[in-house]
Amino acid sequence: MSETDTDIQDAPGVAESELDEDDRLKPEFVRAVLDAVQNGDDEAARALVEPLHPADIADLFELASHEERRDLARAVTDLLDGDVFAEMNDYVREDLIDALEPHQVADIAAELDTDDAVAIIEDMEEEDQRAVLRALDPDDRAAIEEALSYPEESAGRLMQRELIAVPEHWTVGHVLDYLRGNEDLTTDFWEIFVVDPAHKPIGTCELSWILRTPRGVSLSDVMKREQTLIPVEMDQEEVALRFQKYALISAAVVDASGRLVGMITVDDVVHIISEEAGEDALLLSGAGDGDINEPVLDSYKARVRWLIANLGTALVAATIISMFEGTISRMVTLAALMPIVAGVGGNAGTQTMAVTVRALATNQLTDSNSMRTIRREILVALLNGSTIAVVLGCAVALVFQNPALGGVIAAAMMTNILIAGLAGVIVPLTMDRFNADPAVASSIFVTMTTDSMGFLVFLGLATAAGLTA
């Protein structure tokens, strides 16, 4: 806010030396900072880092390696404020926080709104957490302890307690005088909540309305009485969906008795919207959290479980194949062709599954249109199946000069793509019906189905047709 601030953001046509066209820090710049730190030239490092936005300083720490991070933190300690930590990747933050003394963490937490302070403290070991809380002043401590009493990933953890709440009988003039006269009120708010004497929200005023309304007008005449309230126990994913659905900038958080206890602003939710939307690809592949900053052993544990589950489903498929060893030994070409039927079927299943999981995650697919969606996917599968079956059947018939083999593989391909389409939509729908996250385990079942059925139908038909070389 001071006049000495310089324009550090890029204006069009003015190339920013530190950032590339995607707002990422340039590798040369990152290298220059880390080299300065390594050469003990803290002054040079600080000079480079100081003009950066907190979000870019956070990125810088993410791009440094584990060892470089701590040296960098030592070199630019005074620039490492709460805003930087609030913007930092969870794993990188934990890594850095581990290296700090509790009183240093407390100093950082004290600067922040409750939600950002909680994000820093909630992942610490219990003992360190207690040490940090002891080092905070009583007000901050009480606020953070209350936030920590709410479930992880709930609205209570996400909300800030700093907000503006005023009584209904006030006028716009009262509000202006109150805001101007109280130095210690938050500046981080986008609407004002109107509450009744029991501190229950009864309306909300966007700041633009207050600015556009004469002083004498009563709040009860400008406030909007319909507002979206967030229960303090609500899961953050639902909070994010609600912000998205109703295009909210901020929302009041209420406790079980309906009293206003906090406020969530959209900037705290944007990260969650992005994370929740992006995690489907990771969950479908069984990559767990899938963060490149996650410790290697955690990644290993998350992924190997999935690979072992997959090994199990592969064994089912192998067992099915082994039932047809007689058929294969009479015509070894079947062994070369059978992975095509399983593989393309698996792919068709993955497509349908990705679409279904996404539609479920965005609340576009509900009981009201699930039958219609199943019919739609069957139709797409029939079209895809016919196309692929014709192409593959003709190619095989021609290459092997064996129309029967072409017919068998075409029929098997058609069947498996249809099965894949059905499994791809029904498996996630069923998981969702039983309140399981459809992104988590659907692909295990879908792949098992398309693999097993692909081999079974193809080798079964080949056996029935009495194919031999």
Place this chain on the structure above:
Amino acid sequence: MSETDTDIQDAPGVAESELDEDDRLKPEFVRAVLDAVQNGDDEAARALVEPLHPADIADLFELASHEERRDLARAVTDLLDGDVFAEMNDYVREDLIDALEPHQVADIAAELDTDDAVAIIEDMEEEDQRAVLRALDPDDRAAIEEALSYPEESAGRLMQRELIAVPEHWTVGHVLDYLRGNEDLTTDFWEIFVVDPAHKPIGTCELSWILRTPRGVSLSDVMKREQTLIPVEMDQEEVALRFQKYALISAAVVDASGRLVGMITVDDVVHIISEEAGEDALLLSGAGDGDINEPVLDSYKARVRWLIANLGTALVAATIISMFEGTISRMVTLAALMPIVAGVGGNAGTQTMAVTVRALATNQLTDSNSMRTIRREILVALLNGSTIAVVLGCAVALVFQNPALGGVIAAAMMTNILIAGLAGVIVPLTMDRFNADPAVASSIFVTMTTDSMGFLVFLGLATAAGLTA
């Protein structure tokens, strides 16, 4: 804003009859509305729909089938305002807009901010578009025509032209008088832009600062001079990343000469953040747009291309297998076991690829840390590979009472998981380096690699080891 509004949002403990716990319309409610429409009881349908939030009315249309949608639109035409269309899924909106007369579309567009009006008009056929533009009043028409002159999916399409811009020499009092005295200014703004005489932005004031500052203070003393500007040609995905990175609520849009031409607010960007983050799972599977409301033929076209590409990669794998038909005929069990090596390897590759694609999409993976990330993924692959190889090798050796077979499959599994890890990180990194979207085609290459190498290494080792039944 009127006092007769009733509280239509859910308060904790107060069950909303129309919405389930996830803010989705209940199937019974949807059915009741559609039944009323079908029975010609438009009055009853309107009574049910009227209390809904525009976002929920939009959902209702999405949940109805193509045929039901038009009847529903006819029944509740007066409730179908611009806000409802702005919240609606693109395909459903197109479907409905097709059924409306140009002057009806013009009436709806006239109510909206430029960005929402453009979203409705941009997908229309050129002829219909011209008819709608003709039906608009000249000011609205000029604004929309200018927006349409910017590239699709650019900031220029996304921005609204309605904003508050004031000169630097004004005081807070000037701003308040200006806002109170001009009825036709927008109410949808979260910050005020300070501009120089050439209309170039030089600073920004959050509304909360203006509210907290006495009338006599000059804007140049409260405004923040560092601000994030959005070039009007910037791609919407980059706009979304910038909003997310710098936690913006709104941002000024500037043209090539640096003049302020519009404003983007976070509620317009939240949908894009969610879409861009969610599309990776769809793109990785080759499901195209992957919207359940997309016309069946469009879905077919998008998906079948991918399946045909996959058929091509499956043929490569089949060719490799066919080179080993002699080995397989000496030991048919190999045919049953080989899909395990290819399948689990494919899965390991997909995991690494999903992590890499996500890290690239969120700008967490850049040239600064790509070598480190590759080393990290090799380490994870070595751990996963050893675990799976030991489990699988022992199981095969025991089941088939054939230690040599166990050794061969263990070695092949280890090799393929390592290859999968390398391909999973290097393929997306390479695509990104060549400015191709790594989510779009990576999985074709990764799957081809893990399939082909899985079969090649396993059957190759079996041949070298001289395995026979």
